[in-house]
Amino acid sequence: MIRVRTFPTSDAVARALAAEIARSLKANPHLILGLPTGRTPIPLYRELVRLHASGRADFGRATTFNLDEFLGIASSDPRSYRAFMRRHLFDRVNLRRRRIHFLNGAAIDSRAECARYERAIARAGGIDLQILGLGRNGHIGFNEPGRVLTADTHRVRLTATTRRANASLFGNRAREVPGEALSMGIGTILRARKIVLVATGANKGRAVLRTLCGTLTTRWPASFLQVHGNVEAWLDRAAASRLSAVL
Numbered sequence: 633m634i635r636v637r638t639f640p641t642s643d644a645v646a647r648a649l650a651a652e653i654a655r656s657l658k659a660n661p662h663l664i665l666g667l668p669t670g671r672t673p674i675p676l677y678r679e680l681v682r683l684h685a686s687g688r689a690d691f692g693r694a695t696t697f698n699l700d701e702f703l704g705i706a707s708s709d710p711r712s713y714r715a716f717m718r719r720h721l722f723d724r725v726n727l728r729r730r731r732i733h734f735l736n737g738a739a740i741d742s743r744a745e746c747a748r749y750e751r752a753i754a755r756a757g758g759i760d761l762q763i764l765g766l767g768r769n770g771h772i773g774f775n776e777p778g779r780v781l782t783a784d785t786h787r788v789r790l791t792a793t794t795r796r797a798n799a800s801l802f803g804n805r806a807r808e809v810p811g812e813a814l815s816m817g818i819g820t821i822l823r824a825r826k827i828v829l830v831a832t833g834a835n836k837g838r839a840v841l842r843t844l845c846g847t848l849t850t851r852w853p854a855s856f857l858q859v860h861g862n863v864e865a866w867l868d869r870a871a872a873s874r875l876s877a878v879l
């Protein structure tokens with residue numbers, strides 16, 4: 633059962649979740665965070681930066697693992713997810729560089745790179761709190777709908793929908809978005825001790841309903857979150873609008 637928390641606006645979601653992360657950091661300074669990219673977490677990162685600037689969020693001993701990265705894009709490339717994270721969070725809080733973990737999309741051997749990432753997560757002791765966005769087609773990380781899903785970190789082919797959704801990083805040209813990526817697998821995500829799925833805006837309403845109340849199917853990867861014992865969905869009113877009939 634996925635617990636639902638609803639807030640009036642996306643800013644209210646961001647403020648409350650940033651405050652919760654700051655509290656978790658206080659309780660456990662060695663917190664291991666799993667982090668997403670996309671438009672949804674931008675207000676959250678802005679709030680975390682604000683809390684850090686006012687001395688209320690200390691990342692000095694925390695560790696982060698990002699969910700995914702485009703294949704063939706170097707971390708120094710401004711279009712990479714790593715660069716996105718640098719702009720929105722990493723360069724603006726006191727995270728130690730050596731405790732920031734990312735998949736290297738430019739690795740020559742992608743299979744070895746994925747195995748390295750799984751080992752790094754295991755060596756760190758596993759993810760305490762995984763924050764997730766939600767693709768409108770039900771993807772989490774870059775686990776796309778399909779006949780099968782992969783448990784561990786792996787190389788994925790991106791759907792046309794997902795490439796379009798990511799076009800803003802590539803001058804709004806979907807054709808320029810790489811056709812493949814590296815992503816944590818569904819198993820990697822489900823091994824996190826706690827998961828917070830964040831969805832905001834009316835255009836996520838249908839995806840939220842299907843994720844929380846739909847049948848478990850590889851055609852909707854986020855539906856597998858229902859089997860985890862500690863998942864919360866943090867929604868604004870618009871994203872939660874379709875739930876009112878079922879909750």
Ligand code: GLP
Pocket residue numbers: 668669670671672673699700764765766767768771772773774794797798
């Ligand atoms: C990308 C990311 C996902 C993210 C999704 C939703 O495809 N790989 O991790 O959840 O976009 O993005 P947005 O928050 O912009 O709707």
